[in-house]
Amino acid sequence: MDGGLAHPRVLEHTDRDPQKPIPQEAEVTAGCRVEPGRSYGFFTDTTLCIGCKACEVACKEWNNLPADNLGMTGQSYDNTGRLGAHTWRHVTFLEQDARATSMPPFQSNWLMMSDVCKHCDPAPCLEACPTGALFRTEFDTVVVQQDICNGCGYCVPACPFGVVELAKEDGKAHKCTLCYDRLKGGLEPACAKSCPTDSIQFGPVEELQRRAEARVTDLHEKGQPKAYLYGTPGAPGTGKGLHHLNAFFLLTERPELYNLPPAPARPARNARPSLLSGLATIAGLAVAAALVGVGRR
Amino acid sequence: MSARLPNTVPQDWQGETYHGRPVVKASSFDWKVSAYIVMLGIAGSAQVIAAVARRQPGSAGLVRRARWLALAGSMVGPLTLVQHLKTRSRWFNMLRIVRPTSPMSLGSWLLTGFGALSGATALGAWLGRRWPLAGRVAEAAQGPAALAGAGMSIYTASLLSSTSTPLWAAAPAPLAAQFGTASMAGAASALALVQRAVGEERSARRLETLAMLAGAAELLAKRETESRWRRAGIAAPAKEGAPGALLQGGGTWLGLLAPIAAHALGRAADRRGGRAGEVLPELASLAMILGGAAMRHGVLLAGNESACRPRDAFRVTQR
Numbered sequence: 160m161d162g163g164l165a166h167p168r169v170l171e172h173t174d175r176d177p178q179k180p181i182p183q184e185a186e187v188t189a190g191c192r193v194e195p196g197r198s199y200g201f202f203t204d205t206t207l208c209i210g211c212k213a214c215e216v217a218c219k220e221w222n223n224l225p226a227d228n229l230g231m232t233g234q235s236y237d238n239t240g241r242l243g244a245h246t247w248r249h250v251t252f253l254e255q256d257a258r259a260t261s262m263p264p265f266q267s268n269w270l271m272m273s274d275v276c277k278h279c280d281p282a283p284c285l286e287a288c289p290t291g292a293l294f295r296t297e298f299d300t301v302v303v304q305q306d307i308c309n310g311c312g313y314c315v316p317a318c319p320f321g322v323v324e325l326a327k328e329d330g331k332a333h334k335c336t337l338c339y340d341r342l343k344g345g346l347e348p349a350c351a352k353s354c355p356t357d358s359i360q361f362g363p364v365e366e367l368q369r370r371a372e373a374r375v376t377d378l379h380e381k382g383q384p385k386a387y388l389y390g391t392p393g394a395p396g397t398g399k400g401l402h403h404l405n406a407f408f409l410l411t412e413r414p415e416l417y418n419l420p421p422a423p424a425r426p427a428r429n430a431r432p433s434l435l436s437g438l439a440t441i442a443g444l445a446v447a448a449a450l451v452g453v454g455r456r
Numbered sequence: 457m458s459a460r461l462p463n464t465v466p467q468d469w470q471g472e473t474y475h476g477r478p479v480v481k482a483s484s485f486d487w488k489v490s491a492y493i494v495m496l497g498i499a500g501s502a503q504v505i506a507a508v509a510r511r512q513p514g515s516a517g518l519v520r521r522a523r524w525l526a527l528a529g530s531m532v533g534p535l536t537l538v539q540h541l542k543t544r545s546r547w548f549n550m551l552r553i554v555r556p557t558s559p560m561s562l563g564s565w566l567l568t569g570f571g572a573l574s575g576a577t578a579l580g581a582w583l584g585r586r587w588p589l590a591g592r593v594a595e596a597a598q599g600p601a602a603l604a605g606a607g608m609s610i611y612t613a614s615l616l617s618s619t620s621t622p623l624w625a626a627a628p629a630p631l632a633a634q635f636g637t638a639s640m641a642g643a644a645s646a647l648a649l650v651q652r653a654v655g656e657e658r659s660a661r662r663l664e665t666l667a668m669l670a671g672a673a674e675l676l677a678k679r680e681t682e683s684r685w686r687r688a689g690i691a692a693p694a695k696e697g698a699p700g701a702l703l704q705g706g707g708t709w710l711g712l713l714a715p716i717a718a719h720a721l722g723r724a725a726d727r728r729g730g731r732a733g734e735v736l737p738e739l740a741s742l743a744m745i746l747g748g749a750a751m752r753h754g755v756l757l758a759g760n761e762s763a764c765r766p767r768d769a770f771r772v773t774q775r
Contacts, residue, residue, distance in 0.1 A: 286557035288561075290549040309544075310546075316482065384464040385462070387461065395459050413465050415770050420769060429614070430618045437613055440633040441606040444504070444666070453644075454512035455512040456656070
């Protein structure tokens with residue numbers, strides 16, 4: 160049977176309930192099966208981003224997230240502003256001032272990037288969470304369990320990328336779940352599926368990393384020598400305790416221009432020097448108290 | 457060490473930001489968290505003082521009062537802390553797991569243990585007047601209570617430092633020393649006030665000496681903290697506005713320089729038989745407690761402010 164443009168996997172399920180997805184639909188839309196025990200993530204290639212914000216819309220639609228800013232910011236086409244409790248994809252827009260005659264190939268002088276939770280390894284929010292509401296799923300993603308979070312807010316300053324936020328409405332922390340529910344159903348995350356240029360690619364992290372390295376080489380050959388990866392092992396965005404980011408990026412300018420820190424640190428590594436110095440201080444003062452004779456009449 | 461950027465992009469950051477928008481998010485911690493830090497710092501250090509003092513002859517009154525102070529702090533402090541949670545009815549989820557990487561998780565367990573041990577020392581000694589066994593429990597609990605108290609005095613600094621807030625993360629070791637010395641100065645001052653109130657003046661004087669030593673140590677720790685902030689180029693939030701006023705005017709002048717000077721003057725007046733020595737120590741102790749509270753609240757507010765400054769966040773993540 161000739162299926163025309165349809166993927167052969169779709170033709171295996173012609174008698175299915177049209178209201179339901181075919182099993183392992185991600186194989187059709189993203190070219191990979193979604194299986195527990197593997198690491199999944201996003202490769203966001205900013206040279207392909209056209210700033211359409213379909214990812215933002217798809218994310219809000221699927222996750223039932225309320226709108227949080229209907230105004231204009233005056234900051235290029237970015238009217239979303241930031242990642243937050245109700246915004247789990249955020250397209251950044253930065254207009255660079257070089258004249259159009261000197262534009263490099265691939266993404267002009269208008270930098271656009273779809274920002275998202277990086278699902279870090281190790282994840283500072285998860286390491287900070289005192290309740291275990293934040294956990295690592297069977298897909299190696301980081302998710303807040305809404306029935307456990309008590310709104311202590313410690314994950315918010317812990318995040319090196321300013322992703323997690325407490326919602327005023329329900330007093331719980333919220334962030335991207337990498338569409339945990341969709342992954343469980345074998346579906347590609349909503350943002351990646353909706354991306355019309357494949358700027359957002361979903362898949363197993365090692366495979367995405369290989370694909371991204373190849374893309375960087377390709378871009379260098381095609382005349383975009385500034386292309387580099389942010390968030391792969393050993394690349395900017397890692398080090399200082401962060402091994403890699405499951406959601407990583409291909410950038411063509413300094414990370415700051417995309418609101419990304421060049422060398423973020425894992426906050427938990429400050430705990431040991433702090434505790435040791437503090438305990439030594441108290442021990443010293445206890446000795447001083449004994450020498451002063453505290454307690455003697 | 458983090459990887460270098462490729463040679464094809466500018467190697468030096470020229471202070472660019474993304475539309476001046478914050479990089480990291482500020483915490484939701486407010487005065488309730490500061491109040492908890494102050495109360496449990498004083499309570500924790502009071503147990504350390506009790507453990508040191510009980511070996512001295514004639515210290516029974518001081519030890520008893522220090523234990524009750526610790527118990528009171530460990531009862532009232534958690535109530536204000538729970539008020540800060542955005543879903544207060546789930547406070548008990550704090551004891552759902554042990555997360556060794558989270559000072560807040562460790563602190564929750566430490567607080568639980570400290571509360572129980574403080575109860576054992578204070579109530580045990582009280583009941584010990586009728587049942588000797590309870591008295592022995594109180595004595596056995598004193599050592600562990602002091603260890604937990606040492607933790608309570610300082611773990612809150614570790615909690616703040618283990619974040620991505622530039623100002624808190626930039627100086628983990630000296631900030632913990634600052635919190636620890638302020639806790640000890642606060643506890644010694646609070647107990648000195650109590651000892652003066654009950655007429656144990658000589659005991660109060662030793663506590664005031666301890667408070668002065670802790671205050672002097674705090675000045676050193678504070679210098680180191682501020683020099684690290686300066687070197688990182690992120691000191692501005694600690695100098696300007698309300699946090700700056702709390703840290704410099706409250707923490708340093710009211711909390712350290714003025715009381716240390718007042719204690720010294722009071723002693724000089726005593727030696728000459730003057731009357732200033734009767735009120736100066738009380739005023740100095742009170743100022744030290746208030747100044748310690750101002751310092752902790754100033755650090756909290758300055759940190760929240762520094763998280764809102766994208767340049768500060770980028771400065772501390774350059775390499």
